[in-house]
Amino acid sequence: MAYENELHLAQLAVQRATLLTRRVYAAKSKGTLSKSDASPVTIGDFGAQALIIAAIKHAFPSDEVVGEEDADDLRTNEALRSQIWELVQEATLDDAEAEAVLGGPIKDVDGMLTALDAGRSAGGAKGRIWALDPIDGTKGFLRGGQYAVCLALMVDGEVVVGVLGCPNLPVDDKERLDTSIGADQTDAEGKGVLFSAVLGHGATSRPLTRGALAEGTTIKMKPLEDITQATFCESVEAGHSSHGDQAAIAGKLGITKESVRMDSQAKYASIARGAGDLYLRLPISKTYQEKIWDHAAGVVIVGEAGGTVTDAWGKKLDFSIGRTLSGNKGVVAAPKAIHPEVLKVVIEVLSSK
Ligand SMILES: Nc1ncnc2c1ncn2[C@@H]1O[C@H](COP(=O)(O)OS(=O)(=O)O)[C@@H](OP(=O)(O)O)[C@H]1O
Numbered sequence: 553m554a555y556e557n558e559l560h561l562a563q564l565a566v567q568r569a570t571l572l573t574r575r576v577y578a579a580k581s582k583g584t585l586s587k588s589d590a591s592p593v594t595i596g597d598f599g600a601q602a603l604i605i606a607a608i609k610h611a612f613p614s615d616e617v618v619g620e621e622d623a624d625d626l627r628t629n630e631a632l633r634s635q636i637w638e639l640v641q642e643a644t645l646d647d648a649e650a651e652a653v654l655g656g657p658i659k660d661v662d663g664m665l666t667a668l669d670a671g672r673s674a675g676g677a678k679g680r681i682w683a684l685d686p687i688d689g690t691k692g693f694l695r696g697g698q699y700a701v702c703l704a705l706m707v708d709g710e711v712v713v714g715v716l717g718c719p720n721l722p723v724d725d726k727e728r729l730d731t732s733i734g735a736d737q738t739d740a741e742g743k744g745v746l747f748s749a750v751l752g753h754g755a756t757s758r759p760l761t762r763g764a765l766a767e768g769t770t771i772k773m774k775p776l777e778d779i780t781q782a783t784f785c786e787s788v789e790a791g792h793s794s795h796g797d798q799a800a801i802a803g804k805l806g807i808t809k810e811s812v813r814m815d816s817q818a819k820y821a822s823i824a825r826g827a828g829d830l831y832l833r834l835p836i837s838k839t840y841q842e843k844i845w846d847h848a849a850g851v852v853i854v855g856e857a858g859g860t861v862t863d864a865w866g867k868k869l870d871f872s873i874g875r876t877l878s879g880n881k882g883v884v885a886a887p888k889a890i891h892p893e894v895l896k897v898v899i900e901v902l903s904s905k
Pocket residue numbers: 685687688689690691692786787788789790791792793814815816817836837840842843846
Protein backbone atom coordinates (compact mmCIF):
# COMPACT_ATOMS: atom_id res chain seq x y z
CA MET A 553 0.00 0.00 0.00
CA ALA A 554 1.15 3.53 -0.72
CA TYR A 555 2.42 5.54 2.23
CA GLU A 556 2.47 2.49 4.48
CA ASN A 557 5.45 3.70 6.54
CA GLU A 558 4.02 7.19 6.86
CA LEU A 559 0.68 5.78 8.01
CA HIS A 560 2.31 3.53 10.59
CA LEU A 561 4.46 6.36 11.92
CA ALA A 562 1.47 8.70 12.08
CA GLN A 563 -0.69 6.17 13.89
CA LEU A 564 1.95 5.46 16.54
CA ALA A 565 2.87 9.11 16.97
CA VAL A 566 -0.77 10.13 17.39
CA GLN A 567 -1.37 7.20 19.73
CA ARG A 568 1.53 8.19 21.99
CA ALA A 569 0.57 11.87 21.96
CA THR A 570 -3.12 11.16 22.61
CA LEU A 571 -2.20 9.13 25.67
CA LEU A 572 -0.12 12.09 26.90
CA THR A 573 -3.09 14.45 26.55
CA ARG A 574 -5.27 12.00 28.41
CA ARG A 575 -2.79 11.89 31.29
CA VAL A 576 -2.87 15.67 31.46
CA TYR A 577 -6.66 15.57 31.65
CA ALA A 578 -6.53 12.92 34.37
CA ALA A 579 -4.05 15.05 36.32
CA LYS A 580 -6.35 18.04 35.96
CA SER A 581 -9.29 16.01 37.23
CA LYS A 582 -7.31 14.76 40.22
CA GLY A 583 -6.12 18.27 40.99
CA THR A 584 -2.45 17.32 40.70
CA LEU A 585 -1.55 19.97 38.13
CA SER A 586 -0.42 22.53 40.66
CA LYS A 587 3.23 23.12 39.71
CA SER A 588 2.49 25.78 37.15
CA ASP A 589 -0.32 28.15 36.35
CA ALA A 590 -0.51 26.97 32.76
CA SER A 591 -3.79 25.60 31.54
CA PRO A 592 -3.94 21.86 30.91
CA VAL A 593 -4.58 22.65 27.25
CA THR A 594 -1.27 24.48 27.02
CA ILE A 595 0.56 21.61 28.65
CA GLY A 596 -1.11 18.96 26.51
CA ASP A 597 -0.71 20.98 23.32
CA PHE A 598 3.03 21.50 23.73
CA GLY A 599 3.69 17.97 24.91
CA ALA A 600 1.73 16.34 22.10
CA GLN A 601 3.25 18.55 19.41
CA ALA A 602 6.80 17.88 20.62
CA LEU A 603 6.24 14.11 20.66
CA ILE A 604 4.70 14.00 17.21
CA ILE A 605 7.22 16.23 15.48
CA ALA A 606 10.14 14.40 17.09
CA ALA A 607 8.76 11.15 15.63
CA ILE A 608 8.26 12.67 12.17
CA LYS A 609 11.76 14.12 12.16
CA HIS A 610 13.21 10.78 13.26
CA ALA A 611 11.54 8.87 10.44
CA PHE A 612 11.46 11.50 7.68
CA PRO A 613 14.06 14.17 8.52
CA SER A 614 13.49 16.34 5.47
CA ASP A 615 9.68 16.53 5.77
CA GLU A 616 8.18 19.84 6.87
CA VAL A 617 5.52 20.33 9.53
CA VAL A 618 2.78 22.94 9.88
CA GLY A 619 2.05 22.76 13.62
CA GLU A 620 -0.22 24.94 15.69
CA GLU A 621 2.39 25.69 18.36
CA ASP A 622 6.03 26.81 18.59
CA ALA A 623 8.61 26.81 21.42
CA ASP A 624 8.65 30.58 22.12
CA ASP A 625 6.61 30.35 25.34
CA LEU A 626 8.64 27.41 26.64
CA ARG A 627 11.96 29.15 26.12
CA THR A 628 10.90 31.96 28.45
CA ASN A 629 8.80 30.02 30.98
CA GLU A 630 11.02 27.62 32.90
CA ALA A 631 8.31 26.18 35.15
CA LEU A 632 6.14 25.33 32.20
CA ARG A 633 9.08 23.93 30.27
CA SER A 634 10.12 21.52 33.03
CA GLN A 635 6.55 20.42 33.64
CA ILE A 636 6.10 19.55 29.98
CA TRP A 637 9.53 17.93 29.78
CA GLU A 638 8.60 15.61 32.66
CA LEU A 639 5.44 14.52 30.88
CA VAL A 640 7.15 14.08 27.53
CA GLN A 641 9.83 11.84 29.06
CA GLU A 642 7.20 9.58 30.61
CA ALA A 643 5.15 9.31 27.43
CA THR A 644 6.34 6.03 26.00
CA LEU A 645 4.28 3.29 24.42
CA ASP A 646 4.29 -0.14 26.08
CA ASP A 647 5.85 -1.72 23.01
CA ALA A 648 9.54 -1.69 22.12
CA GLU A 649 8.96 -2.06 18.37
CA ALA A 650 6.55 0.87 18.32
CA GLU A 651 9.01 2.99 20.30
CA ALA A 652 11.77 2.09 17.84
CA VAL A 653 9.62 3.31 14.93
CA LEU A 654 9.10 6.59 16.80
CA GLY A 655 12.80 6.97 17.61
CA GLY A 656 12.27 6.31 21.32
CA PRO A 657 11.90 9.06 23.92
CA ILE A 658 13.09 12.58 23.10
CA LYS A 659 16.73 12.81 24.31
CA ASP A 660 16.79 16.13 26.15
CA VAL A 661 15.02 19.47 26.70
CA ASP A 662 16.74 21.02 23.70
CA GLY A 663 15.48 18.19 21.55
CA MET A 664 11.97 18.92 22.77
CA LEU A 665 12.26 22.62 21.93
CA THR A 666 13.77 21.87 18.54
CA ALA A 667 10.92 19.49 17.76
CA LEU A 668 8.34 22.08 18.78
CA ASP A 669 9.95 24.73 16.63
CA ALA A 670 9.97 22.47 13.61
CA GLY A 671 6.23 23.12 13.28
CA ARG A 672 6.78 26.52 11.70
CA SER A 673 6.53 25.50 8.05
CA ALA A 674 4.60 27.97 5.90
CA GLY A 675 2.89 25.08 4.09
CA GLY A 676 2.39 25.26 0.35
CA ALA A 677 1.93 23.35 -2.88
CA LYS A 678 5.28 21.58 -3.12
CA GLY A 679 6.77 18.64 -1.27
CA ARG A 680 5.91 16.63 1.79
CA ILE A 681 4.31 18.67 4.56
CA TRP A 682 2.57 17.39 7.68
CA ALA A 683 -0.33 19.33 9.25
CA LEU A 684 -0.59 18.90 13.01
CA ASP A 685 -3.13 19.99 15.61
CA PRO A 686 -1.92 18.54 18.91
CA ILE A 687 -5.22 19.23 20.70
CA ASP A 688 -8.09 20.13 18.42
CA GLY A 689 -11.25 21.15 20.22
CA THR A 690 -9.51 22.73 23.19
CA LYS A 691 -12.86 23.67 24.70
CA GLY A 692 -13.96 20.04 24.45
CA PHE A 693 -10.74 18.91 26.12
CA LEU A 694 -11.36 21.25 29.04
CA ARG A 695 -14.95 20.20 29.53
CA GLY A 696 -14.12 16.49 29.39
CA GLY A 697 -15.86 16.15 26.06
CA GLN A 698 -14.65 15.48 22.56
CA TYR A 699 -11.24 16.53 21.34
CA ALA A 700 -8.81 15.06 18.85
CA VAL A 701 -5.09 14.77 18.20
CA CYS A 702 -4.85 15.37 14.45
CA LEU A 703 -2.08 14.60 11.99
CA ALA A 704 -2.11 14.54 8.19
CA LEU A 705 0.51 14.24 5.48
CA MET A 706 0.16 16.39 2.39
CA VAL A 707 2.16 15.70 -0.74
CA ASP A 708 2.26 18.54 -3.26
CA GLY A 709 -0.76 20.10 -1.57
CA GLU A 710 -2.92 16.97 -1.54
CA VAL A 711 -3.79 15.21 1.73
CA VAL A 712 -2.65 11.58 1.38
CA VAL A 713 -2.63 10.30 4.97
CA GLY A 714 -4.82 11.31 7.91
CA VAL A 715 -4.90 10.10 11.51
CA LEU A 716 -7.18 11.24 14.35
CA GLY A 717 -6.77 10.21 17.97
CA CYS A 718 -10.17 10.61 19.66
CA PRO A 719 -9.70 9.49 23.27
CA ASN A 720 -13.28 10.18 24.34
CA LEU A 721 -15.25 8.59 21.52
CA PRO A 722 -16.87 5.19 22.10
CA VAL A 723 -14.87 2.29 20.72
CA ASP A 724 -17.81 0.73 18.91
CA ASP A 725 -18.40 2.26 15.47
CA LYS A 726 -22.07 1.33 15.71
CA GLU A 727 -22.68 3.15 18.95
CA ARG A 728 -25.01 6.08 18.48
CA LEU A 729 -23.69 9.61 18.60
CA ASP A 730 -23.59 10.62 22.18
CA THR A 731 -22.02 13.92 23.08
CA SER A 732 -22.05 13.08 26.76
CA ILE A 733 -19.56 10.31 26.17
CA GLY A 734 -16.23 11.26 27.63
CA ALA A 735 -17.62 13.35 30.44
CA ASP A 736 -15.93 11.16 33.02
CA GLN A 737 -13.20 9.54 31.00
CA THR A 738 -10.04 8.65 32.83
CA ASP A 739 -6.55 7.72 31.76
CA ALA A 740 -7.59 4.08 31.47
CA GLU A 741 -6.91 1.31 29.00
CA GLY A 742 -9.66 0.38 26.59
CA LYS A 743 -11.14 3.83 25.91
CA GLY A 744 -10.95 5.93 22.79
CA VAL A 745 -10.43 5.41 19.07
CA LEU A 746 -7.71 5.92 16.50
CA PHE A 747 -8.98 6.70 13.00
CA SER A 748 -6.83 6.60 9.89
CA ALA A 749 -7.01 6.81 6.12
CA VAL A 750 -4.70 6.72 3.13
CA LEU A 751 -5.90 8.39 -0.06
CA GLY A 752 -7.24 5.69 -2.37
CA HIS A 753 -6.94 2.95 0.26
CA GLY A 754 -9.92 3.38 2.58
CA ALA A 755 -10.41 4.42 6.18
CA THR A 756 -10.14 2.39 9.37
CA SER A 757 -10.81 2.67 13.07
CA ARG A 758 -9.21 0.80 15.95
CA PRO A 759 -9.37 1.03 19.73
CA LEU A 760 -6.72 3.27 21.25
CA THR A 761 -4.17 1.09 23.03
CA ARG A 762 -1.03 1.68 25.09
CA GLY A 763 1.16 -0.77 23.28
CA ALA A 764 1.16 -2.19 19.77
CA LEU A 765 -1.60 -0.94 17.50
CA ALA A 766 -4.87 -2.85 17.76
CA GLU A 767 -6.24 -4.42 14.60
CA GLY A 768 -8.13 -1.95 12.41
CA THR A 769 -11.57 -2.34 10.87
CA THR A 770 -12.78 -0.60 7.74
CA ILE A 771 -15.22 2.23 8.34
CA LYS A 772 -17.88 3.49 5.95
CA MET A 773 -20.38 6.30 6.10
CA LYS A 774 -23.95 5.21 6.72
CA PRO A 775 -25.98 4.76 3.53
CA LEU A 776 -28.69 7.39 3.80
CA GLU A 777 -31.82 6.70 1.81
CA ASP A 778 -33.98 9.46 3.20
CA ILE A 779 -32.28 12.76 3.87
CA THR A 780 -35.00 13.83 6.31
CA GLN A 781 -33.65 11.12 8.64
CA ALA A 782 -30.14 12.56 8.64
CA THR A 783 -28.26 13.43 11.80
CA PHE A 784 -26.01 16.43 11.38
CA CYS A 785 -23.03 17.45 13.48
CA GLU A 786 -21.91 20.98 14.16
CA SER A 787 -19.50 22.86 16.43
CA VAL A 788 -20.34 23.49 20.03
CA GLU A 789 -19.09 27.06 19.88
CA ALA A 790 -21.57 29.38 18.20
CA GLY A 791 -18.64 31.65 17.35
CA HIS A 792 -17.02 29.00 15.14
CA SER A 793 -19.93 28.24 12.83
CA SER A 794 -23.42 29.59 12.32
CA HIS A 795 -25.92 27.50 14.26
CA GLY A 796 -28.68 29.66 12.73
CA ASP A 797 -27.71 29.01 9.10
CA GLN A 798 -27.16 25.34 9.87
CA ALA A 799 -30.64 25.06 11.41
CA ALA A 800 -32.12 26.79 8.35
CA ILE A 801 -30.37 24.32 6.03
CA ALA A 802 -31.53 21.35 8.08
CA GLY A 803 -35.08 22.73 8.03
CA LYS A 804 -35.06 23.12 4.23
CA LEU A 805 -33.78 19.56 3.87
CA GLY A 806 -36.67 18.34 6.05
CA ILE A 807 -34.33 17.19 8.82
CA THR A 808 -36.20 17.07 12.10
CA LYS A 809 -33.59 15.52 14.40
CA GLU A 810 -31.75 17.96 16.58
CA SER A 811 -28.13 18.60 15.64
CA VAL A 812 -25.34 16.88 17.55
CA ARG A 813 -22.89 19.46 18.82
CA MET A 814 -19.40 18.20 19.27
CA ASP A 815 -15.99 19.83 19.49
CA SER A 816 -13.08 19.05 17.22
CA GLN A 817 -12.49 16.80 14.21
CA ALA A 818 -14.30 14.07 16.17
CA LYS A 819 -17.18 15.36 13.98
CA TYR A 820 -15.44 14.15 10.81
CA ALA A 821 -14.56 10.86 12.51
CA SER A 822 -18.11 10.33 13.73
CA ILE A 823 -19.76 10.76 10.36
CA ALA A 824 -17.05 8.64 8.70
CA ARG A 825 -17.91 5.70 11.00
CA GLY A 826 -21.66 6.10 10.39
CA ALA A 827 -22.48 7.62 13.78
CA GLY A 828 -24.11 10.65 12.17
CA ASP A 829 -24.44 11.70 8.54
CA LEU A 830 -23.54 15.32 7.84
CA TYR A 831 -21.08 17.88 9.15
CA LEU A 832 -21.97 21.50 8.46
CA ARG A 833 -19.62 24.37 9.30
CA LEU A 834 -21.02 27.59 7.91
CA PRO A 835 -18.80 30.63 8.43
CA ILE A 836 -19.74 33.28 10.97
CA SER A 837 -16.81 35.60 10.56
CA LYS A 838 -16.16 37.19 7.15
CA THR A 839 -12.45 37.35 7.81
CA TYR A 840 -11.61 34.11 9.68
CA GLN A 841 -9.56 31.68 7.63
CA GLU A 842 -9.87 28.03 8.58
CA LYS A 843 -6.54 26.45 9.58
CA ILE A 844 -5.32 23.46 7.58
CA TRP A 845 -4.62 21.47 10.78
CA ASP A 846 -8.31 21.73 11.77
CA HIS A 847 -9.42 19.82 8.65
CA ALA A 848 -6.69 17.89 6.81
CA ALA A 849 -6.94 14.54 8.61
CA GLY A 850 -10.75 14.62 8.85
CA VAL A 851 -11.19 15.37 5.17
CA VAL A 852 -9.22 12.34 3.94
CA ILE A 853 -10.91 10.08 6.51
CA VAL A 854 -14.39 11.14 5.41
CA GLY A 855 -13.42 10.94 1.73
CA GLU A 856 -12.10 7.41 2.14
CA ALA A 857 -15.20 6.35 4.08
CA GLY A 858 -17.38 7.28 1.11
CA GLY A 859 -18.02 10.95 1.70
CA THR A 860 -17.49 14.21 -0.14
CA VAL A 861 -16.11 17.28 1.60
CA THR A 862 -16.28 20.73 0.01
CA ASP A 863 -16.53 24.26 1.26
CA ALA A 864 -19.88 26.01 1.55
CA TRP A 865 -19.79 27.01 -2.13
CA GLY A 866 -18.89 23.55 -3.42
CA LYS A 867 -15.14 24.11 -3.86
CA LYS A 868 -12.71 21.37 -2.88
CA LEU A 869 -10.77 22.36 0.23
CA ASP A 870 -7.41 23.64 -1.00
CA PHE A 871 -4.59 22.63 1.35
CA SER A 872 -1.87 23.89 -0.98
CA ILE A 873 -2.04 27.63 -0.26
CA GLY A 874 -0.30 27.83 3.11
CA ARG A 875 -1.19 27.46 6.78
CA THR A 876 -4.82 28.40 6.19
CA LEU A 877 -7.59 27.41 3.79
CA SER A 878 -7.63 30.95 2.44
CA GLY A 879 -9.37 29.88 -0.78
CA ASN A 880 -12.36 28.36 1.01
CA LYS A 881 -15.25 29.35 3.23
CA GLY A 882 -16.95 26.83 5.50
CA VAL A 883 -17.25 23.06 5.26
CA VAL A 884 -19.96 20.72 3.98
CA ALA A 885 -19.29 17.00 4.53
CA ALA A 886 -21.83 14.39 3.46
CA PRO A 887 -22.11 10.93 1.91
CA LYS A 888 -21.17 11.17 -1.79
CA ALA A 889 -24.67 10.41 -3.05
CA ILE A 890 -26.42 13.19 -1.14
CA HIS A 891 -23.70 15.84 -1.04
CA PRO A 892 -25.08 17.66 -4.14
CA GLU A 893 -28.53 17.93 -2.58
CA VAL A 894 -27.10 19.27 0.68
CA LEU A 895 -24.81 21.70 -1.10
CA LYS A 896 -27.67 23.11 -3.19
CA VAL A 897 -29.56 24.03 -0.02
CA VAL A 898 -26.42 25.42 1.65
CA ILE A 899 -25.90 27.75 -1.32
CA GLU A 900 -29.58 28.76 -1.31
CA VAL A 901 -29.40 29.69 2.36
CA LEU A 902 -26.11 31.57 2.01
CA SER A 903 -27.29 33.40 -1.13
CA SER A 904 -30.48 34.58 0.55
CA LYS A 905 -28.56 36.44 3.27
N1 LIG B 1 -13.95 32.32 14.39
C1 LIG B 1 -13.71 31.04 14.12
N2 LIG B 1 -14.38 30.42 13.12
C2 LIG B 1 -14.17 29.12 12.84
N3 LIG B 1 -13.26 28.35 13.50
C3 LIG B 1 -12.55 28.93 14.50
C4 LIG B 1 -12.73 30.29 14.86
N4 LIG B 1 -11.89 30.57 15.87
C5 LIG B 1 -11.20 29.42 16.13
N5 LIG B 1 -11.60 28.44 15.31
C6 LIG B 1 -11.08 27.09 15.19
O1 LIG B 1 -12.08 26.14 15.51
C7 LIG B 1 -11.41 25.01 16.03
C8 LIG B 1 -12.32 24.16 16.83
O2 LIG B 1 -13.34 23.82 16.00
P1 LIG B 1 -14.54 23.03 16.53
O3 LIG B 1 -15.35 22.56 15.40
O4 LIG B 1 -14.05 22.04 17.53
O5 LIG B 1 -15.31 24.15 17.27
S1 LIG B 1 -15.99 23.98 18.59
O6 LIG B 1 -14.94 23.95 19.60
O7 LIG B 1 -16.87 22.85 18.58
O8 LIG B 1 -16.73 25.19 18.63
C9 LIG B 1 -10.35 25.60 16.86
O9 LIG B 1 -9.35 24.62 16.99
P2 LIG B 1 -8.65 24.45 18.43
O10 LIG B 1 -8.08 25.78 18.77
O11 LIG B 1 -7.61 23.41 18.13
O12 LIG B 1 -9.68 23.97 19.39
C10 LIG B 1 -9.91 26.82 16.09
O13 LIG B 1 -8.79 26.58 15.28
